Amino acid sequence: MLRKDIVMELRTKEMIMSMGLYSLLTMVVYFVALSQAGSSFDPRDIAAGLLWLAFIFTSMLGLNRSLVHEKDQGCLEALLLSPVDRPVIFFAKAGGNLIFLLAVEALTLPVFGFLFLQGTELDWSSLALIPLALIAGSVGIAGVGTLLATMSVNTSGKDFVLAMLFIPLMYPLLLGAVTATGGAIVGGAQGVSVFWTGMAWVLGYDVIMLLASYGLYEFIVGA
Amino acid sequence: MIALVLGGVLTLGAFFGAFFWAGVPDFGFVRTAEQVDSVRYKGPFEQPIDEARYLANYAGYTVEVETGGESVRGELVSADEDSVEVATDSGAVTIDAADFEAATVFGSEYGRPDWGQKIFYFHVPVAEISFIVFAFAAFYAVRFLMTRNREYDTKGRVSMEVTLVFVGLTMATGILWTKAAWGVWWDWEPRLTTYFILTLLVVAYFVLRNSVEDEERRAVYGAVFSILAFIDVPISFFITRLIPSNHPVIERGGLEGPMLISFIVAQIGMIALGYAIYQLRMGEVQLQERIEQAKTLLER
Amino acid sequence: MNPTLKEVYSLVLTQWPLVAGAYALLWAGMVIYVGMALKRLGGLGKQLEVLEAAVARRQGAE
Numbered sequence: 001m002l003r004k005d006i007v008m009e010l011r012t013k014e015m016i017m018s019m020g021l022y023s024l025l026t027m028v029v030y031f032v033a034l035s036q037a038g039s040s041f042d043p044r045d046i047a048a049g050l051l052w053l054a055f056i057f058t059s060m061l062g063l064n065r066s067l068v069h070e071k072d073q074g075c076l077e078a079l080l081l082s083p084v085d086r087p088v089i090f091f092a093k094a095g096g097n098l099i100f101l102l103a104v105e106a107l108t109l110p111v112f113g114f115l116f117l118q119g120t121e122l123d124w125s126s127l128a129l130i131p132l133a134l135i136a137g138s139v140g141i142a143g144v145g146t147l148l149a150t151m152s153v154n155t156s157g158k159d160f161v162l163a164m165l166f167i168p169l170m171y172p173l174l175l176g177a178v179t180a181t182g183g184a185i186v187g188g189a190q191g192v193s194v195f196w197t198g199m200a201w202v203l204g205y206d207v208i209m210l211l212a213s214y215g216l217y218e219f220i221v222g223a
Numbered sequence: 224m225i226a227l228v229l230g231g232v233l234t235l236g237a238f239f240g241a242f243f244w245a246g247v248p249d250f251g252f253v254r255t256a257e258q259v260d261s262v263r264y265k266g267p268f269e270q271p272i273d274e275a276r277y278l279a280n281y282a283g284y285t286v287e288v289e290t291g292g293e294s295v296r297g298e299l300v301s302a303d304e305d306s307v308e309v310a311t312d313s314g315a316v317t318i319d320a321a322d323f324e325a326a327t328v329f330g331s332e333y334g335r336p337d338w339g340q341k342i343f344y345f346h347v348p349v350a351e352i353s354f355i356v357f358a359f360a361a362f363y364a365v366r367f368l369m370t371r372n373r374e375y376d377t378k379g380r381v382s383m384e385v386t387l388v389f390v391g392l393t394m395a396t397g398i399l400w401t402k403a404a405w406g407v408w409w410d411w412e413p414r415l416t417t418y419f420i421l422t423l424l425v426v427a428y429f430v431l432r433n434s435v436e437d438e439e440r441r442a443v444y445g446a447v448f449s450i451l452a453f454i455d456v457p458i459s460f461f462i463t464r465l466i467p468s469n470h471p472v473i474e475r476g477g478l479e480g481p482m483l484i485s486f487i488v489a490q491i492g493m494i495a496l497g498y499a500i501y502q503l504r505m506g507e508v509q510l511q512e513r514i515e516q517a518k519t520l521l522e523r
Numbered sequence: 524m525n526p527t528l529k530e531v532y533s534l535v536l537t538q539w540p541l542v543a544g545a546y547a548l549l550w551a552g553m554v555i556y557v558g559m560a561l562k563r564l565g566g567l568g569k570q571l572e573v574l575e576a577a578v579a580r581r582q583g584a585e
Binding site (some may be wrong): 144147151154155156157161164165167168169171172208209212213216219220222 | 368416417420423424426427430431434435436440443444446447448450451452454455458
Binding site for chain 3 (some may be wrong): 337338341342345346349388391392395396399400402403496499500503504506507510511513514517518520521
């Protein structure tokens with residue numbers, strides 16, 4: 001299943017292109033939004049927040065599109081008829097979304113650094129911790145997001161309903177992820193300890209929410 | 224019905240108890256030089272001072288200044304970095320800062336009553352009930368997913384409606400208390416933020432339900448989401464104990480006497496009211512179902 | 524009022540409208556909600572009576 005998603009993607013490059021460009025456009029909006037602040041603020045302080053903002057909204061776009069595709073093509077019904085275990089569908093879909101999200105994040109991160117973090121002092125040893133935070137956070141986003149998107153695709157509100165369900169549920173994860181990423185960007189001994197506190201939050205959230213999503217997915221898919 | 228009357232009576236009783244019976248706690252204090260007749264008088268205070276310039280704020284107070292081994296006692300006229308002037312019984316005395324050794328200020332202390340605390344008697348029970356009813360809603364959701372019995376879906380939905388009512392009341396009273404206690408209408412601190420997220424989740428539940436057309440699917444989606452949303456409840460409840468926060472945390476045995484009784488009565492009253500509202504809505508839903516049944520019978 | 528007393532009761536003076544507002548909200552909210560629910564209940568009950576009488580007549584006629 002996962003292979004099918006990836007093969008389809010490699011052929012059309014639709015998902016990565018659209019998510020990647022969306023992310024890039026968000027950067028442009030950031031530039032405009034922050035243009036009035038001039039150089040009086042330290043971009044390292046808000047970098048984590050801005051990054052995760054971009055990731056959350058890009059992920060919502062990606063989640064929507066991946067499941068709208070499934071629905072339009074009638075793939076989901078065909079899958080349900082096949083002797084595949086329901087939870088496997090969950091892992092396959094979530095895995096696909098996760099890979100796309102990570103790919104986009106890997107592209108966005110250097111671009112963001114290039115655009116906004118020029119001329120600031122960066123602690124490269126703690127920056128290496130950022131991918132950990134990104135992966136942990138993205139796992140949570142992809143897992144819960146897949147569950148919610150499978151629901152929202154069948155509603156009349158579609159992306160609005162997804163946003164309404166997704167953002168409040170994501171709050172603890174977002175808080176932990178931004179704390180962790182912020183700690184890694186700021187660096188130093190204190191930054192690293194803040195990083196691990198944030199990671200504890202993110203990992204705790206991931207475990208609880210992924211278990212819940214995994215358990216509840218079969219009810220959604222069957223309805 | 225009984226629950227409604229009981230709830231109403233109890234909350235009314237708690238209301239009177241809270242206002243006329245329970246004492247008002249202090250929130251900070253006020254110090255003055257002379258004693259003013261007041262119920263809030265806490266007693267005299269003594270403030271030791273090391274440096275002359277710190278006396279500057281205490282003009283008009285009775286002070287005792289030690290200088291050169293002697294004590295000068297009287298009313299403080301003025302004080303600054305260079306000298307201290309005290310009006311004693313035998314005339315004004317000026318003490319040079321160089322000779323100043325120590326001083327003590329005497330005055331009266333009054334507690335400032337915190338009237339805003341009265342909100343606590345109802346804000347806390349309403350918040351507690353919102354958590355409890357949410358728990359019921361999640362429980363019914365789980366039972367629904369296990370048995371696929373439509374009754375549980377109805378119970379879950381009505382529970383969520385009652386939760387919405389109580390969540391709304393908690394937010395409203397909470398915002399008013401925030402203004403009364405901290406002077407701002409809102410603050411992004413952990414407890415308020417997670418509870419606001421809870422509000423959004425309860426609203427999202429209804430948005431989800433209203434946007435799905437198929438009955439069965441609506442019930443399943445609603446149940447799944449209420450279970451997911453319920454995960455925020457323990458987070459919201461325990462967060463003040465995990466992260467340092469401005470929100471008051473009640474330790475056991477913090478209240479006593481009339482305050483405690485009023486509080487407990489209010490809690491029981493709110494539980495009764497919550498149950499009453501739930502029964503009212505259930506009755507309404509059941510009547511609606513019977514009307515639908517009668518209509519279909521007639522149309523045949 | 525004596526300026527000291529004013530300072531002592533300063534919190535009360537600023538807070539009482541908010542406290543009154545909170546209680547008024549609670550009471551109004553509860554009373555209005557329960558009142559509306561009871562009214563709707565009464566209306567639905569009457570509707571049900573009419574419909575069930577019609578059903579009984581229909582069944583009596585059959």
